[in-house]
Amino acid sequence: MEIIANAEHQLHDPPFEILDGVLTPYYESPRRVQSILSAIDRASLPVPRAPRRFGLGPILGVHAEDYVTYLQQAHARWVISGRPAESVFPSAMAPQGIAGPSSSPSALAGRYCFDLSAPITSGTYAAARGSVDTALTGASLLLEGARAAYVICRPPGHHATRNQAGGYCYFNNAAIAAHMLAHAGEASTAADEPTTTWGMRPPVVAVLDIDVHHGNGTQAIFYERSDVFVVSLHGDPDREYPYFSGFADERGAGTGTGYNLNLPLAAGTDDAGYLAALDQALSAIAAYSPHYLVVSAGFDTYIDDPLGDLAVTTGGFARIGAHIAGLKLPTLFVQEGGYAIEQLGINVVSLLQGFMNA
Numbered sequence: 097m098e099i100i101a102n103a104e105h106q107l108h109d110p111p112f113e114i115l116d117g118v119l120t121p122y123y124e125s126p127r128r129v130q131s132i133l134s135a136i137d138r139a140s141l142p143v144p145r146a147p148r149r150f151g152l153g154p155i156l157g158v159h160a161e162d163y164v165t166y167l168q169q170a171h172a173r174w175v176i177s178g179r180p181a182e183s184v185f186p187s188a189m190a191p192q193g194i195a196g197p198s199s200s201p202s203a204l205a206g207r208y209c210f211d212l213s214a215p216i217t218s219g220t221y222a223a224a225r226g227s228v229d230t231a232l233t234g235a236s237l238l239l240e241g242a243r244a245a246y247v248i249c250r251p252p253g254h255h256a257t258r259n260q261a262g263g264y265c266y267f268n269n270a271a272i273a274a275h276m277l278a279h280a281g282e283a284s285t286a287a288d289e290p291t292t293t294w295g296m297r298p299p300v301v302a303v304l305d306i307d308v309h310h311g312n313g314t315q316a317i318f319y320e321r322s323d324v325f326v327v328s329l330h331g332d333p334d335r336e337y338p339y340f341s342g343f344a345d346e347r348g349a350g351t352g353t354g355y356n357l358n359l360p361l362a363a364g365t366d367d368a369g370y371l372a373a374l375d376q377a378l379s380a381i382a383a384y385s386p387h388y389l390v391v392s393a394g395f396d397t398y399i400d401d402p403l404g405d406l407a408v409t410t411g412g413f414a415r416i417g418a419h420i421a422g423l424k425l426p427t428l429f430v431q432e433g434g435y436a437i438e439q440l441g442i443n444v445v446s447l448l449q450g451f452m453n454a
């Protein structure tokens with residue numbers, strides 16, 4: 097198990113979010129990584145290494161160029177216009193189907209963001225780039241033959257769409273890593289070589305999202321693709337964020353039809369109920385025969401998490417890890433949510449040890 101961490105995550109520390117109409121201290125705080133790092137240290141897991149640096153290329157494989165440019169410039173343009181330096185925060189979102197060309201910093205804040213939990217501070221872009229590099233380093237290690245890697249991505253990514261931030265997410269780390277893995281054979285495919293290094297078909301990747309919130313961004317990015325199978329277990333969006341996607345009838349579109357699977361869960365789902373749904377997801381993934389597995393590893397399914405209503409225990413995470421190991425695939429664990437900060441690191445270690453000891 098290789099572990100990668102990005103120090104620049106600390107540059108991203110927004111002061112607040114607006115949650116259910118209440119000004120709330122930002123849940124997705126740098127203290128989350130401190131909890132993970134200290135638990136990894138206590139458990140004598142491998143010492144986290146710094147990421148390698150990748151350019152914008154892999155990001156532009158998933159995200160729109162105008163969105164990437166926006167994230168890079170948003171805070172400076174916001175401040176220059178006289179708005180408060182604390183953070184870029186939308187106050188108006190485009191009505192459905194309407195996207196006028198206003199270049200006002202406030203208009204852009206509403207165009208490129210879909211909720212009130214992804215403010216942009218002076219350090220957000222650098223932190224988000226570091227988070228992507230962390231995920232890509234893990235993906236590269238798999239390509240070089242590693243069995244597994246855990247990447248401590250912060251900010252997280254699975255809510256970020258091709259051109260919108262939201263849900264604490266800016267760049268979709270797991271999607272960018274999955275895209276890289278799915279294209280891994282391309283470089284060696286010459287014109288006179290009809291197959292990739294994998295033989296009869298191009299490499300395919302499964303993304304398993306176990307965060308309590310539906311990974312709407314990852315689903316949207318791969319919705320019309322058949323080379324990345326996206327499977328998500330999450331609280332039923334009928335009651336749980338992000339509300340507008342994650343329903344069971346969303347199965348993909350076009351060539352991606354059949355390559356998206358949502359398993360919405362009831363409130364209070366415990367270890368046994370969760371593992372039953374997980375096994376259903378793992379069976380579907382096994383039938384797809386991917387070459388790589390990317391796990392969007394959220395820990396907000398935890399019984400005491402303030403942002404979720406499932407009831408997975410610390411011991412449950414070890415069993416989740418063991419069941420995932422049963423796929424026997426090169427596996428990249430990408431850190432997503434988890435807001436019971438005291439217990440977060442312990443739950444991460446439980447999942448990783450369950451995987452390694454299986």
Ligand SMILES: [Zn+2]
Pocket residue numbers: 307308309394396432433434
């Ligand atoms: Zn979450």
